[in-house]
Amino acid sequence: MSNRFRIAALVYMMTNAVLFGIGMVSIMTIPALARNAMDWVPMAVIASFILAAPIAWWIAPRLRARYWRHRDGDVISGPSTATDNP
Template sequence: MPRTRTLMAGLLALPVNAILFGSGAVLVLSIPQLQPYMEYVLPAAIAVAFALTWPIAWTLAPRLRVRNDYYPNLFRKD
């Protein structure tokens, strides 16, 4: 049975990958000096985005689980 963190990281991996890929592609395509090397740089940016997706999603997953210990006044009713 997968743990909650694993499931949350799996769900987070798709949007994290989309953000990393999009920002990397825009960065690479917006630099005119990279035009001659585009056939090498763009796949490298895609590979870097894919490689960084899982560690970033794994780091963000526990932060989505808000507990009262971290924010004691968040759900307080006055």
């Protein structure tokens, strides 16, 4: 398995939860959708399962450390190790 697939598998679960939450909030707050919630909730579940996969696949490479390097070879530094105390 590639690293991208492993990262995408982990991101998939979080992406699925976020998309499902957005769908449920939309269904419950829009009166026209809330009236037929029994029909819309299964659609939100299915849509979140389907849409989460390509979104997770797109996000995965951006979570790798190699992505955050500058093109000229400089690495973005992490937190400073210097202390403010004299």
